[in-house]
Amino acid sequence: MCNQGNDLVLAAATIAMSISQGRSANEINIMSSIFTAIGDNLAIIAAKEAACSDTTNTSNTANTTSTTNTSNTASTTKK
Secondary structure (H helix, E strand, O other): OOOOOHHHHHHHHHHHHHHHOOOOHHHHHHHHHHHHHHHHHHHHHHHHHHHHHHHHHHHHHHHHHHHHHHHHHHHHHHO
């Protein structure tokens, strides 16, 4: 079962509050930019992996269909 992610929201808020304590606004802005860049890069990696997975799955499905069609043709020819 997949929950709504409330636990992740709470964890992220807790971490943000914790690492921002005792830091200047400039330091917090820089950390924010770094974490945003990390998140963007993770999204790019995930999208690329999903695209490659979809391509592989599509290719495998096409190969299976081609093999099945060839087998069916061979069976028909033998009759």
